[in-house]
Amino acid sequence: MLQAIADGLLTGAIIALGAIGLTLTMGILRFANFAHAEMMTWGAYMALGVLTLFGLPTAPFGPLTFGWPLLVATLVAAGLTVALALLIDRLVFRPLRGRVGHLTLVFASFGVALLVRNVVLLMFGGRATYYSNELQMSVEVMDGLRVMPDQIFVFCFALVLAGAVYLFLQKTPLGLAMRAVSENPSLAGVCGIRLGKVVMWTWIVGGSLAAVAGVLYGVTVQLRPEIGFHLLLPLFAAAILGGVGNVVGAVIGGLLIGLIESLSVLVIPSGYKLAIPFLVLLVVLFVRPSGLFRGTSGGR
Amino acid sequence: MLGIALYLVFFLIVVTIYAILVMGLNLQWGFTGLFNAGVVAFYAIGAYGTAILIGPERPELIGGFELPFALGLLGGAALAALAGLVVALATLRLREEYLAIATFGIAITVQLVALNFDALTGGANGLIGLPRPMFGYFETPNLYNVCYLVAVLAIAGAVYALLERAVRSPWGRVLRAIREDATAARSLGKNPTAIRLQAFILGSGIMGLAGGLYVGFIGFVSPIDFLPILTFQIWAMLIVGGSGNNKGAVLGVLVVWGLWTISGTLISQVVPPSLQSQAGAGQAIIIGLVIVLTLLFRPRGLIGEESVVSKHVRAARVARDNPSSS
Amino acid sequence: MTRLRLTHLAAAAALCAFGLPAGAMAQDCEHPIGAVLSLSGSMAAIGSAIGDAGQLAVDHMNEAGGLLGCKAAYRLRDDQGQPSIGVDAAKSLVEIEGVEALLGAIQSGITMPILTAVTVPEKVTQISCCSSAPSFTQLAREGGTEGYFFRTLPTVRPQGFVMAALAKERGYGKTAVIYVNSDYGLSLAKAFQEGVEAGGGSVAVMVPYNQEQASYRAEVTEALRSDPDSLFLVAFPADGATAMREWISLGGAQNLLLSNALRASEFVEAVGAKYLTKAVGIDNAQVAGPSVDAFNISWEEVFGEKPNGPGLHTMYDAAAVALLAAEAAGTYEGTAIRDKVREITGPGGQVVHPGAEGFKLAKEVLAGGGKITYVGATGPIVFDEFGDVTGPYLIWGVGEDGSLTTVDTWSVEKVSELMAKNAK
Numbered sequence A: 001m002l003q004a005i006a007d008g009l010l011t012g013a014i015i016a017l018g019a020i021g022l023t024l025t026m027g028i029l030r031f032a033n034f035a036h037a038e039m040m041t042w043g044a045y046m047a048l049g050v051l052t053l054f055g056l057p058t059a060p061f062g063p064l065t066f067g068w069p070l071l072v073a074t075l076v077a078a079g080l081t082v083a084l085a086l087l088i089d090r091l092v093f094r095p096l097r098g099r100v101g102h103l104t105l106v107f108a109s110f111g112v113a114l115l116v117r118n119v120v121l122l123m124f125g126g127r128a129t130y131y132s133n134e135l136q137m138s139v140e141v142m143d144g145l146r147v148m149p150d151q152i153f154v155f156c157f158a159l160v161l162a163g164a165v166y167l168f169l170q171k172t173p174l175g176l177a178m179r180a181v182s183e184n185p186s187l188a189g190v191c192g193i194r195l196g197k198v199v200m201w202t203w204i205v206g207g208s209l210a211a212v213a214g215v216l217y218g219v220t221v222q223l224r225p226e227i228g229f230h231l232l233l234p235l236f237a238a239a240i241l242g243g244v245g246n247v248v249g250a251v252i253g254g255l256l257i258g259l260i261e262s263l264s265v266l267v268i269p270s271g272y273k274l275a276i277p278f279l280v281l282l283v284v285l286f287v288r289p290s291g292l293f294r295g296t297s298g299g300r
Numbered sequence B: 001m002l003g004i005a006l007y008l009v010f011f012l013i014v015v016t017i018y019a020i021l022v023m024g025l026n027l028q029w030g031f032t033g034l035f036n037a038g039v040v041a042f043y044a045i046g047a048y049g050t051a052i053l054i055g056p057e058r059p060e061l062i063g064g065f066e067l068p069f070a071l072g073l074l075g076g077a078a079l080a081a082l083a084g085l086v087v088a089l090a091t092l093r094l095r096e097e098y099l100a101i102a103t104f105g106i107a108i109t110v111q112l113v114a115l116n117f118d119a120l121t122g123g124a125n126g127l128i129g130l131p132r133p134m135f136g137y138f139e140t141p142n143l144y145n146v147c148y149l150v151a152v153l154a155i156a157g158a159v160y161a162l163l164e165r166a167v168r169s170p171w172g173r174v175l176r177a178i179r180e181d182a183t184a185a186r187s188l189g190k191n192p193t194a195i196r197l198q199a200f201i202l203g204s205g206i207m208g209l210a211g212g213l214y215v216g217f218i219g220f221v222s223p224i225d226f227l228p229i230l231t232f233q234i235w236a237m238l239i240v241g242g243s244g245n246n247k248g249a250v251l252g253v254l255v256v257w258g259l260w261t262i263s264g265t266l267i268s269q270v271v272p273p274s275l276q277s278q279a280g281a282g283q284a285i286i287i288g289l290v291i292v293l294t295l296l297f298r299p300r301g302l303i304g305e306e307s308v309v310s311k312h313v314r315a316a317r318v319a320r321d322n323p324s325s326s
Numbered sequence C: 001m002t003r004l005r006l007t008h009l010a011a012a013a014a015l016c017a018f019g020l021p022a023g024a025m026a027q028d029c030e031h032p033i034g035a036v037l038s039l040s041g042s043m044a045a046i047g048s049a050i051g052d053a054g055q056l057a058v059d060h061m062n063e064a065g066g067l068l069g070c071k072a073a074y075r076l077r078d079d080q081g082q083p084s085i086g087v088d089a090a091k092s093l094v095e096i097e098g099v100e101a102l103l104g105a106i107q108s109g110i111t112m113p114i115l116t117a118v119t120v121p122e123k124v125t126q127i128s129c130c131s132s133a134p135s136f137t138q139l140a141r142e143g144g145t146e147g148y149f150f151r152t153l154p155t156v157r158p159q160g161f162v163m164a165a166l167a168k169e170r171g172y173g174k175t176a177v178i179y180v181n182s183d184y185g186l187s188l189a190k191a192f193q194e195g196v197e198a199g200g201g202s203v204a205v206m207v208p209y210n211q212e213q214a215s216y217r218a219e220v221t222e223a224l225r226s227d228p229d230s231l232f233l234v235a236f237p238a239d240g241a242t243a244m245r246e247w248i249s250l251g252g253a254q255n256l257l258l259s260n261a262l263r264a265s266e267f268v269e270a271v272g273a274k275y276l277t278k279a280v281g282i283d284n285a286q287v288a289g290p291s292v293d294a295f296n297i298s299w300e301e302v303f304g305e306k307p308n309g310p311g312l313h314t315m316y317d318a319a320a321v322a323l324l325a326a327e328a329a330g331t332y333e334g335t336a337i338r339d340k341v342r343e344i345t346g347p348g349g350q351v352v353h354p355g356a357e358g359f360k361l362a363k364e365v366l367a368g369g370g371k372i373t374y375v376g377a378t379g380p381i382v383f384d385e386f387g388d389v390t391g392p393y394l395i396w397g398v399g400e401d402g403s404l405t406t407v408d409t410w411s412v413e414k415v416s417e418l419m420a421k422n423a424k
Helices: A002-029 A036-053 A070-097 A101-122 A150-170 A173-183 A185-190 A195-220 A229-240 A249-263 A268-287 B002-031 B039-054 B068-093 B097-118 B141-168 B168-180 B182-187 B192-218 B229-243 B245-271 B273-297 B311-321 C002-017 C044-063 C083-097 C108-122 C135-141 C155-167 C184-198 C217-226 C235-249 C265-271 C290-302 C311-328 C334-345 C356-367 C412-423
Strands: A139-142 A143-146 C030-037 C069-076 C102-104 C127-128 C149-151 C175-180 C206-209 C230-234 C256-258 C280-286 C350-352 C372-376 C394-397 C402-409
Touching: A002 A036, A002 A143, A002 A229, A002 A249, A002 C217, A002 C412, A036 A070, A036 A101, A036 A150, A036 A195, A036 A229, A036 B141, A070 A101, A070 A150, A070 A195, A070 B273, A101 A229, A101 B097, A101 B229, A139 B311, A143 A150, A143 C280, A150 A249, A150 C149, A173 A185, A173 A195, A185 A195, A195 A229, A195 C108, A195 C127, A229 A249, A229 A268, A229 B097, A229 C235, A249 A268, A249 C044, A249 C083, A268 B002, A268 B068, A268 B097, A268 C206, B002 B039, B002 B141, B002 B168, B002 B229, B002 B245, B002 C083, B039 B068, B068 B097, B068 B192, B141 B192, B141 B245, B141 C108, B168 B182, B168 B192, B168 C175, B182 B192, B192 C108, B229 B245, B229 B273, B245 B273, B245 C083, C030 C044, C030 C311, C044 C290, C044 C311, C044 C356, C069 C083, C083 C108, C102 C108, C102 C311, C108 C127, C108 C135, C108 C184, C127 C311, C127 C334, C135 C230, C135 C356, C149 C311, C149 C334, C149 C394, C155 C230, C155 C256, C155 C280, C155 C394, C155 C412, C175 C184, C175 C217, C175 C235, C175 C290, C184 C206, C184 C230, C184 C412, C206 C217, C217 C235, C230 C235, C235 C265, C290 C311, C290 C356, C290 C372, C311 C334, C311 C356, C334 C372, C350 C356, C356 C372
Parallel strands: C030 C069, C030 C102, C102 C127, C127 C149, C175 C206, C175 C230, C230 C256, C256 C280, C350 C372
Antiparallel strands: A139 A143, C280 C394, C394 C402
C-alpha cells in the first residue's frame, strides 16, 4: 500500500510535468496535441544522444546515478525539443491553423506523433537503454516502503519545476499574456497581445517541460521509443481531470492519475494498468467534464 | 498465370475487407467530421465478437457459442456499434477532440483486454480453429477463396450503396451541414449531437463488420492482428483516397495496401539485413508523411469530396476554401 | 504451378538422361524454398539472423549438388510483425513462386494465420523455427493442421517441468513467477506451476506483464508482496532486464531462475553480472556433439562470429528438414514432403549432420535407395504425432565476468523420464 502510494506519486510527478505542457497547448492553441507525449520521447533521447556523442562521464552526485553531465545534457535536450516543437509548428500547425477546422490539427498531430516516434526509432534503434547502466539499490525507508535516491530527487525536482511554471504564469507579463489568450483570445487580441509571440512561448514552455519530464522518466525507469506513446493517455487524463488550461489542475491531475494507476494494481490485475487512465477519463467525462478545477474558456 | 490470379483473389479479399473498414471511417470523418483515433479497436471488437460467437466450445473459454457465421458477423458488428455508443455518449456533447482522445483510449483498452482476458479472448494465444463459413462445400480452397471474395464484394457493395444512399438523403445533408457548421445546423432546428451519435455508431458497426469478415477469412484471431499501426494505415488509406468520397476511400485502400505489401518485399530484397530492423520505422515514417503532407497540400486526397447538392453550396465552399479573413 | 513443377521434373529427367554430373545440372532449374520472417517490426532484432540461418542451409544444399537435380532457391519475405502482411507474403510465395515448403514465421500470431489460411488449404508443408504456442499442438490434436505443420523448437512445456525440478533441488519453496504475457510466457509459466505443484509445492504468486513497457515496478511490487524466496523470470532480454533491475533494486531475493530467452549477453549486461551469479537458466539444445559443432563451425566460417542468437539452430534445422524431406520424397510437392519428414529424422538410417558434406552424404544414400537420419544443429530431432519435438536442455549460469556458462545438461532421455514421472 505505502509502496504503491510512493510509486504512484513519483510517476504522477512526471505525468504532471508532461501534462502542464499539454494543458497549455489545449488551452492556448485550442487543440489536443497527440504529438505532445512524443516530445518527451524526443527530449529523453536527445539527452542520451548528447551524453553518448560527447562521451560525457556519468560522475554521480552522492547517492544518485547521475551527475552534472546529465543536467547539461538535459538543458541541451530541452533546447532541441523546443526547436523541434517550433519546427513542427512552423511546418505543420501554422499553415493549417485557421485554414481548416481544428480537428484537422488534431489529426495532423496524430500523424506527427507517428513521425517523431519513428524518427527516434530510426536514429536510436528499438532497444531499451539507460543513461547509466549502474543499478541503484533502493533504501528501505520504513517497513514496506522502499525508494531509490533517484526517485526522491526526481519527485522534488518535478514539483519545484511545476511551481516555477506557476509563478511564471502568475507573475510575469508574458505569463499573464498567455493566460489572457487562454481565457479569451479575441479580447486578448483587442488588448494588443501578439498571438504569434504567445504561441511561440507556449511551445517553448511546453517543449522544455516535456523534455525534462522525458529525461526524468528515463532516469527512474528507462528509455524506449514507445515511452511517449504509453504516456499519452495518462497525460490527456491528467489535463482533462485538472481542467483544461489550468496548470495547477494539471499537476494535481497528474499526481492523481499516477496514484490511481498505481493503487489500481492492488485491486485488478496489473495487465490492465495502462487502461486505468482511460477509465478515469471516461468517468470524468461522464460525471464532471469540466474537470476538478475551473479550466479556461479555451478548455470549455 | 493461374498462380498470380489466385494470389490476386486473396489480395483482393483483404483489400475489400479494408475497404469496408475505410468506408466506416469515412462516414465518421469524411461525412460527419468525427475524429476516430482508435479505428483498430472497433475492428478488433468486431473480430473478437464474431470469433467468440462462432467459435467451437472449449472448456477453458467463456465463449464458443458455435452460432452460424451470419449471426456471428452481425453480433460482432453490434458489439462494435455498442462500444461506439459508449465512447460517443461520453464525449460527443463535449469538446470535439475528446472523442479523439477517448477513441485512442479504447484502442489501448481493447488491446489489453484481448491480451489479458484469457477466458474470453484466449489471451496471447488467440482463438484457434474458428470455422470458416461453408468451407466444406467447396472442392478446393482456391474456389472457396473466389466465392468468399464474391461474398465480401457483395457485402462491401451493400455497405457502399447504403452509405451513398444515406449521405444523399436529407439525413446525409444534415451530416454535412453539421460538419461544416454545427451552430448553424442547430439554429435550423437540427440536433447535431444526436445525428453525430448516429453516424458514429453506424460507422463503428461497419468497422466491426469488417473485423468479422477478416475472422471468417483467416479462421484465427489474436492480439497481434490489431497493432496500433493499423489505425494509421487505415487513416492513410482514407486520406490518400480522399475523405468524404466512398469511391476515393476504396481507391485509397488499393493504393496504400498495394504499395505497403510491395514495399515490404522490395525492402527485404534491397536493404541489407543489418538495416532491416530500421526498415519498419522507415515505412511508418512514410505513412506519417503521407498523412501530414496530404493534409497540408492535398486535403481532398486523390479524388476528393464529390460535388455538391446545389450551386449555392458550391459557392459557399469556394468562399470557405479561400478565406479572406481568419 | 503444376505445369512449372512438371517442367522442372522434365528438365531434371532430361539432364539425368545425358548423365551430367550433379554439380553442373543444378543451375538450370529452381525449387523455391519459402520463408516468412519478421525482418522489420518488433522481432526485427533477431529476424534477419534467423533468415541467414535458413539461407545457410539452402546454400549447403546447393553446395552438395542442389535439390532434386535443381538449384534450391531461398525466397525470404518480411512479415513486418503484422499477421496480415505475413499471410499475404505466404500466399504470394505459394501461388506465384510455387513454394511447396514454407519456413516460419517467428511469432505464433503470424505462424497461425499462415497455417490456417495458406499452407493447410494449399497442402504446403510449413516448418517453424520459433513459434512456441501450445495452440499448435491443440490445433493438430483437433486435426486442424492436417499434419502439414512442424516445428523444430521444442515446446516449452518440458522446460517448465525441468525448471520446477531445479527449483526443488535448490530448496526454493516459495518461488514467485513473473512472466511475459505472450503465448510463450503463459505456457512456460503454467508448466512451471504445474511442475511445482506436481512436486508437492506451490508457487508464491504468478504475475504476468505486458511487453515493451518502460517500467515493471508494479508487477515486481506485486510479486514481492507475497514474500517469495526466489524468482522465476520468463521474459525476453530487453523487458527481462527491466523487470530484473527493478526486482533487484526493490530488494528481491537473488535466487533466480531464468527462462531460455534470457540467455543473452544483452540481458546480463543490462542487469549487471554481479547480481546474477546465483542465477540459473535453461535453454534448448545446443548440447555438445558433432552435429551441433558442424553447424557452429560452418556458421562461424560464413559470418565470423559464434551463432549465439535465438532461433539460429532451429531455423537451420527447419530448412534442412524441409530440404532433405523433399529430396527423400523424390518430388518437390508439399504433401510428399510432409510424409517424408518423420522418415528422414527417425532412427535407424544413415546419420547425417549439418553442412554441405552432410547433405552430400544424405543425397548419396537417398539416391541409392537408403534411409537417412538427420541429426541437426539442435541434436537429434524427433517429431511427435503433432509435429512437436522434445529436445535436450542445458542449464546455464552467469560467471563473475558476465560470461554465460553451462552448468548442467539434460538429455532427451532424462527429460522424457521427468515428463513420464509427472504424467502419473
